[in-house]
Amino acid sequence: MFALLVLFVSLLWHPISMIVFLIVFVGWIFFYFSRAEPLVVFNRTVDDRAVLIALGVVTIVALVLTRVWLNVLVSVLTGGLIVGLHATFRVSNDLFLDEEEAADVL
Numbered sequence: 007m008f009a010l011l012v013l014f015v016s017l018l019w020h021p022i023s024m025i026v027f028l029i030v031f032v033g034w035i036f037f038y039f040s041r042a043e044p045l046v047v048f049n050r051t052v053d054d055r056a057v058l059i060a061l062g063v064v065t066i067v068a069l070v071l072t073r074v075w076l077n078v079l080v081s082v083l084t085g086g087l088i089v090g091l092h093a094t095f096r097v098s099n100d101l102f103l104d105e106e107e108a109a110d111v112l
Contacts, residue, residue, distance in 0.1 A: 012088070016081035023072040030068050034061055 017024040037045065037057055045052040069075040 012085040013078060013081045016077050017074065020072070020074050020077070023074040026068050026072050030065050033064065037061060
């Protein structure tokens with residue numbers, strides 16, 4: 007979620023690119039993530055791999071045509087670095103309770 011926020015902030019100075027990014031994002035949600043049944047075009051079923059490849063190509067073409075691919079790449083790498091640092095330094099020893107400690111809380 008944080009990586010998407012970094013990407014969104016990096017596109018604030020490129021409004022046309024942000025509009026294209028949002029259109030591609032809606033395409034991903036509609037054609038790939040929110041479907042329960044296979045995609046049917048002209049009475050033919052389209053495989054999920056074909057949809058994934060087509061959406062990937064559309065995303066790459068949109069990034070290249072709007073000339074923000076370097077900006078997006080740096081934003082995604084920055085977000086990934088911050089998420090990786092968070093995962094590295096997070097202390098998770100106190101996240102789990104023993105059964106005896108859980109019974110004492112109740």
